[in-house]
Amino acid sequence: MSAVAVAPVFDALGDPVRRMIVLLASAGEQPAGAIVEGVQKVHPISQPSISQHLKVLRDAGLLSVRAEGTRRIYALDPDAVGAAQDWLAALTADPLTALANPLDALATEVARGKHARAHKDARSA
Numbered sequence: 001m002s003a004v005a006v007a008p009v010f011d012a013l014g015d016p017v018r019r020m021i022v023l024l025a026s027a028g029e030q031p032a033g034a035i036v037e038g039v040q041k042v043h044p045i046s047q048p049s050i051s052q053h054l055k056v057l058r059d060a061g062l063l064s065v066r067a068e069g070t071r072r073i074y075a076l077d078p079d080a081v082g083a084a085q086d087w088l089a090a091l092t093a094d095p096l097t098a099l100a101n102p103l104d105a106l107a108t109e110v111a112r113g114k115h116a117r118a119h120k121d122a123r124s125a
Contacts (some may be wrong), residue, residue, distance in 0.1 A: 005029050006087045009080050012060035018053050025063055025076040032072045
């Protein structure tokens with residue numbers, strides 16, 4: 001799994017405004033003004049409130065930001081998206097996969113024990 005912690009990612013995505021911001025950023029780099037404008041078309045929310053949502057998304061690792069003159073350009077962070085995808089994919093994976101190696105080791109030990117007992121019985125007879 002990716003080095004990005006998934007809990008903050010999912011926590012950040014719990015808000016519909018933040019999900020919309022992520023959707024806007026998924027189209028490519030976006031200046032803060034375009035994000036504010038896009039969100040305000042759907043949600044009656046102030047620019048300072050959107051800035052707070054952007055901070056939560058940055059802190060969760062979902063968005064990166066860079067300065068371009070006086071503008072702030074936001075982009076979706078593929079590592080965070082990948083971590084969330086990996087976590088979700090693990091939910092549908094075979095639940096015994098994680099146990100495969102320990103079970104293989106157990107089977108080997110059982111076989112060794114049987115072999116040792118058979119060898120001991122053959123020597124005793």
